[in-house]
Every structure is written in structure tokens, then in C-alpha cells.
Amino acid sequence: MKRSYLRLLGDVLRLSWRHYPGATGALLAVKAASAGTTPALALALGAAIDGIIRGGRTSAVAGATVAALVFGVTVYLKDLSRNLDAMLVDRLGALHLRRDVETRLAGLAGLGHLERTDLLDRVTLLRGFGWRMSASLWTAVIAVFVGLRLILLLIVLGTAVTPWLLPLVVFAAAPIYFERRGQRTTFQAELDTAEAYRLQRELFNLATGPAGGKEIRVCGAGDQLAERQRAAWSEAMAARFRARVKAAAGNLAGWALFTFGLGAGLALVVYRAARGEGTIGDLVLAVTVAATLRDALQDALFGVSEAMAGRTLADPYQWLQEYAQTADRPGTLPAPATLREGIVLDRVSFAYPGSDRRAVDEVSCRLPAGSVVAVVGEYGSGKSTLVKLLTKFYQPDEGRIEVDGTDLADVDTARWRAGSSAAFQDFGRFHVRFRDAIGLGDLPRLHDDARVAAAVQAADADGFAERLPDGLDTQLGRAYGGVELSEGQWQKTALARASMRTEPVLFVLDEPTASLDAPSEHAIFERYLARARRLAGRTGAITVVVSHRFSTVAGADHILVLDQGRLVEQGTHARLLAADGRYARLYAIQADAYAEA
Known part of the structure; x- marks a missing residue:
């Protein structure tokens, strides 16, 4: 095994000792004591048989007892x-090890990490990591003490019967060697097919879950999804099956060698007994050891197998550890509590991983402190990408973003986000209590009912909140016996969550009313524009509103017009209309469409 894996097992053992010293010490003592029971049993039986044959009643009774x-x-x-x-x-798996993996993944500051196939492949292998790694520790401990038992058994055979039986250790090592080779082969196959395995699971969830159920049934696409899931499953399982067949062939060879060696050893004992060079007790002892040797070897192989299975988890886990330490440039400078000048984008460009097309292309602009900035454009113009750059979910490929003259890349990411609030277009639907779904927006105030109620009112969500069966304590999500909200109610919940922080310096509303009707949209924009003015007076906060509905952003201080990732126009609503450019044309098209409706 690699030294790094042994270190990991040592870390898990120390973790167990630190949190559960009594149980850990007791289990180690039990494993150590168990190593000597089989040799002791064999010696006692041999002594009892020899006592009976020789007429030694005392030794026979003592041996049997x-x-x-x-x-x-x-x-x-x-x-x-x-x-x-x-x-x-x-306890180790659920309370400590699994939590460590989840914490490391949640600690990755950017979203780009979760789009990397090499990371996702390893996360696929790490499902069930906590329980399996904890189990691997104790099966590795079992393997050590079973190995000790094997050594004791062979010493008993070599000293109490004949030294010619000691070469059995070579034959006993053969199954262990081939088992390890087989584990390495199957691990590599699992890693190579992780993407196909992940795809088939996603297709299964898509075909059987409620999210896309309506479209799948209307389109009649169920059979097509099932066929694609079967193909992905077959691709993953075919390679894994070949690896397991190869491993099984190796295991068969190892056991064949062990069986040959054990048979030869027993034949030697019988031959010696027939010639009077050994006693019947020696023969009973040898048969007893031979009978238990197979079980001991099987236990050792199981321990090695499980420990190697743990190594298949240890490799991606250690990869994740190293990746999490080097993946992000989190910054070290403190985030500003107030803005004096604002945010400047200087020739900022960005393309999503795996894409050659720039989602944001050389955008330069200034967002003054205390201003309400609207970002408009057609679908796919780069609006949401721009706010993801402002919230540090991605780093610009080129150019820089400055906050009061400081490069945003140098600002501590966690502190910057702690001073930000956001409601995103692809908002979360958290199946928890209603109060928690909102209070998550400001964890220190999670249980502040007055603050939660104020956030609900700010998002114009108090109307449906009052109708919830248990009020703020209502469980959300039908899958957990709770209430299922409508799309608009989920969006208002997300808006309320974004309203929990009262002193942000950056407030982002990314398509905040896409799921709402026109009256609700108008009321919410009026409320949030008023809130933006109050924030500007307290912290110099910048409020960024992303929308494809031009009529809702006319009251913004500054409007950015994006087209295919490029900033094509900027200015106030009145100036952009007077310029009679792209903004004016799109505004007129939407105004005519609403008038006809």
C-alpha cells in the first residue's frame, strides 16, 4: 500500500481514539486477544489427544478443559x-469522515470546480466515503491481527510438528498477492468508467423524478431515456465486469497455489506419523491448524480486500484534499464594510470551462458606489455570467475587477460574500422549514423570527406565508411530507432569503421576478428600488439588477446593455432611448408586445 494511504489509516485511527478512546482501545485489545485463540486451541487439542493415547488422564483433562x-x-x-x-x-463514518468530504466540497469558492469531469469522477467514487473508509480502517486492523494469527499458526506447525511446514507461509501469501492485484485492476476500471456511471444515474433520476416528469410524458421520451440509461450502464458495467473477471482469475490462481501447498504439508504430517516420527496429537494439531488456516487466510484476504477497497476511496479523497488546498485563490485582504468609489471592470473577459466562446468579452465599465445598476440584454448575452464574476463564483480569464481600487481577486472570498446578498435566476428550492429556507440568507440570524418576518415582507411573500399550515415552521417539499410551493412562491422565498442581510455592499437581483405575474413584479421592483436607496445611504451599496424585461429597469441609475458577451451601450434610460440604439429598439419591441397583449 502507498505510504499516503497508510498515513490516512493512521489519521482515521487517531480520530477514532480522540473521540471514542474507550471503544477504540477495547476493540484493539479484542483483536489482539483473538489472534492467539486459534493457536492456543490447536495446542490444547493436541495435548488432550496425546494425553488420551498415552494414558495421561491429568494432561488429557487439562488439555480438554x-x-x-x-x-x-x-x-x-x-x-x-x-x-x-x-x-x-x-459513528466515525457519519459524524466525522463524511462531513469532512462535504465540507471540502462546500469550501470550493468557485462554481467552475463543480463543472470539471476529473473532480466529478472522484466525487462519484467518494459516495459512501465516510462509512467505507471507517470500515476499511478496522478491516485493515483485522488484517494485521489475522496476519499475526497466521504467523502464530505456522510457528506452531513448524515448532510443534516439523520445520518442513514453515514454507507454507509462501503458499499462504499467494492469495493475498493476487487479491491486491485484482483490487488495483478493479479500482482503475471504476475510475475510468466513473463518467458513464454518473451519466446513467443522472438519466435514471431524470426519468423517475418529478422535475422533468411533465415534459417527459408529453413528449413520450420515457423509452428514449430508459434506452440511453441502459446504454450508459452497459458501457460502465462492461469495463468493470472485464476487470472483475481478470481479478477473479488471479484469485483462482492464488487459491490453487495455497491448496497445493496445504495438501502437500498435510501429506507430510501423515507420512511422518505413519513412520513413527510424529504423534497422533501432532496429526490432530496439524489437521486443526489446517482447518482453521483456511478460515484465517480467508479473513486476512477479506481484510486486505476491504483495505484495498478503502484505498480506492483514499486515492480520490487525497486528490480532493490536494485539489481543495490549491484550487482557489481566495484572497487575503479584508472586504470593505462600505463602498466609497465603487466597482470598476477593466477589460474583463471570461469563457466557461470547455467552451471556446467568451460569455463575457472585454467588458469595461464603472459601477458607482450607492448606485442601482441594471444589466439588460437578450437571453445568452452574458448578464448572469457578469454577476457571477462580481460574486467571485468565477475569476476573469482576462482583465480585472476592482473594488474601491483593490483587485477583487485579492479580497478574501468568504468575507466578500458575507458582505453581499443575492437572489439568482436558478434559485435554490430548499426542502426545510420555511423559516430556515429564508434564515439561511444570514446564518447568524437564522433563528431571529423578527428578521425573518421582515425579509418575508420585503419580498412580498407575507400573503402566501400567512396561508401556510404551520406558518414559519411549515415543512417545505412534498417528498418530506411538507407543502409544495408554486414556482412564484419559491422565487419569493429566494427573494426573502436575499433580504436577510441588512448591510450588504453588493446586492444582486438576477432575474428576480421571472416567475411572477406583472402586478407582483411591479410591486417587488418598487420595494427593492426603495431598499437599494436605503442601502446606498448606509453602506454605499451597489444594487445590480439583471433583467430581460426592459420596462422594469427604467428607474436604474445606470444601465448596461450586453449583446453576445460584449457591452454595446451604457447610460441612463433616457439617454439610451435618445441614442436610438440597440436598447431603444429592444425597449420598443417589448413595449409593443405588452401593448398588444
Whole structure:
């Protein structure tokens, strides 16, 4: 095994000792004691048989008594070990190891990381990491003590019977060697097919979940999705099956070698006994050891197999550790509590990973402190991408964003976001209590009912909130026995969540009313424009409103017009209309469409 994997097992063992010292120490003691029970049983039985044959009543009774006691202790230790093992595996896996993986993933500051196939492939392998890694620790411990038991058994055979049986250790090592080779082969196959496996799972969830259920049934696409899921599954499983067949062939060869060696060893013992060079007790001892040697070897192989399975998790986990440490440039400078000058974009360009097309192309503009800035344009013009750059979900490929003269890349990401509030176009639908779905917007005030109620009112969500069966304590999401909200109600919930922070320096509304009717849209924009003015007076906050509805942004201080990622116009509503350019044409088209409607 790699040293890094052994270090990881050591870290898990130290974690277990730190949090559960009593149970960990007891389990180690039980495993150590269990290593000597089988050799002790074999020696006791051999002594009992020799005592009977020689007429030594005392030695026969003593040998039988010791054998019975050892057998009883073995059963008790096995049961105790099983219970301690189950408790530690569950607690370590669920409460510590799985949480560590989730924390590292959540700690990745940008969204681009979650679009990388190499990261997603390893995250696929890390499902169930906590439980499996905890189990791997104790099966590795089992493998160590079972290895000790094997050594003791062979020493018993070599010293109590004949040294000619010691070469059995070579034959005993053969299955372990081939088992390790097979584990490496299957791990590589799982990594190579992780993308296809992830695709088939996504297709299955799509075909069986409620999110796309209506469209799938109207289009009659269920059979097509099922066929594609089957094809992706077959692609993933075919390669994994070939790897497992290859591993099974190796295991068969290892067991064949061990069986040959064990058979030859027993034949030697029988031959020696027939010639009078050994006793019947030696023969019983050898047969007893041979009978338990296979079980001991099987336990050792299981321990090695599970430990190697843990290594298939350790490799992607250690990769994730290293990736999380180097993936982001989080910045170290403090985020401003107030804005004096504003935000400047200097020839900012950005393309999404895997795409050659720039979503934002050499955009230069100034967002003055205390201003309300609207970003408009047709679908795909780069509006949402621009606000993702402002909130540091992505870093510009070229150019820079300055906040009061400081490069935003140098500002601590967590602090910058702590001073920001946002409602995004693809808002989250959190299936938790209604109060928590809103309070998440400002975690220190999660349980501040007055603040939650004010946020609900700011988002014009108090009307439907009052009708919820349990008020703020209503569980959301039908899958958890709760209430399912309409699309507009989910969006108002997201707006309320964005209203929890009372002193942001950047407030982003990305298509905040796309799911709302015209009266609700008008009322919300009026409220949030008034809120933006109050924020501007307190913190110099910049409010950025992204919308494809031009009529809703006429009251903004400054309007940015994007087209295919480029900034083609900017100015106030009146000036842009007077310029009779792209903004004026699009505004007129929408005005005519609403008039006809």
C-alpha cells in the first residue's frame, strides 16, 4: 500500500481514539486477544489427544478443559468485536469522515470546480466515503491481527510438528498477492468508467423524478431515456465486469497455489506419523491448524480486500484534499464594510470551462458606489455570467475587477460574500422549514423570527406565508411530507432569503421576478428600488439588477446593455432611448408586445 494511504489509516485511527478512546482501545485489545485463540486451541487439542493415547488422564483433562475455555472465549470475543466494530464504523463514518468530504466540497469558492469531469469522477467514487473508509480502517486492523494469527499458526506447525511446514507461509501469501492485484485492476476500471456511471444515474433520476416528469410524458421520451440509461450502464458495467473477471482469475490462481501447498504439508504430517516420527496429537494439531488456516487466510484476504477497497476511496479523497488546498485563490485582504468609489471592470473577459466562446468579452465599465445598476440584454448575452464574476463564483480569464481600487481577486472570498446578498435566476428550492429556507440568507440570524418576518415582507411573500399550515415552521417539499410551493412562491422565498442581510455592499437581483405575474413584479421592483436607496445611504451599496424585461429597469441609475458577451451601450434610460440604439429598439419591441397583449 502507498505510504499516503497508510498515513490516512493512521489519521482515521487517531480520530477514532480522540473521540471514542474507550471503544477504540477495547476493540484493539479484542483483536489482539483473538489472534492467539486459534493457536492456543490447536495446542490444547493436541495435548488432550496425546494425553488420551498415552494414558495421561491429568494432561488429557487439562488439555480438554483449556480447549473448551479457549473456544468459549473465542465466541465471546467475536461477538464483542462485532458490536464494537459496528458502533465505531457508524459513528466515525457519519459524524466525522463524511462531513469532512462535504465540507471540502462546500469550501470550493468557485462554481467552475463543480463543472470539471476529473473532480466529478472522484466525487462519484467518494459516495459512501465516510462509512467505507471507517470500515476499511478496522478491516485493515483485522488484517494485521489475522496476519499475526497466521504467523502464530505456522510457528506452531513448524515448532510443534516439523520445520518442513514453515514454507507454507509462501503458499499462504499467494492469495493475498493476487487479491491486491485484482483490487488495483478493479479500482482503475471504476475510475475510468466513473463518467458513464454518473451519466446513467443522472438519466435514471431524470426519468423517475418529478422535475422533468411533465415534459417527459408529453413528449413520450420515457423509452428514449430508459434506452440511453441502459446504454450508459452497459458501457460502465462492461469495463468493470472485464476487470472483475481478470481479478477473479488471479484469485483462482492464488487459491490453487495455497491448496497445493496445504495438501502437500498435510501429506507430510501423515507420512511422518505413519513412520513413527510424529504423534497422533501432532496429526490432530496439524489437521486443526489446517482447518482453521483456511478460515484465517480467508479473513486476512477479506481484510486486505476491504483495505484495498478503502484505498480506492483514499486515492480520490487525497486528490480532493490536494485539489481543495490549491484550487482557489481566495484572497487575503479584508472586504470593505462600505463602498466609497465603487466597482470598476477593466477589460474583463471570461469563457466557461470547455467552451471556446467568451460569455463575457472585454467588458469595461464603472459601477458607482450607492448606485442601482441594471444589466439588460437578450437571453445568452452574458448578464448572469457578469454577476457571477462580481460574486467571485468565477475569476476573469482576462482583465480585472476592482473594488474601491483593490483587485477583487485579492479580497478574501468568504468575507466578500458575507458582505453581499443575492437572489439568482436558478434559485435554490430548499426542502426545510420555511423559516430556515429564508434564515439561511444570514446564518447568524437564522433563528431571529423578527428578521425573518421582515425579509418575508420585503419580498412580498407575507400573503402566501400567512396561508401556510404551520406558518414559519411549515415543512417545505412534498417528498418530506411538507407543502409544495408554486414556482412564484419559491422565487419569493429566494427573494426573502436575499433580504436577510441588512448591510450588504453588493446586492444582486438576477432575474428576480421571472416567475411572477406583472402586478407582483411591479410591486417587488418598487420595494427593492426603495431598499437599494436605503442601502446606498448606509453602506454605499451597489444594487445590480439583471433583467430581460426592459420596462422594469427604467428607474436604474445606470444601465448596461450586453449583446453576445460584449457591452454595446451604457447610460441612463433616457439617454439610451435618445441614442436610438440597440436598447431603444429592444425597449420598443417589448413595449409593443405588452401593448398588444
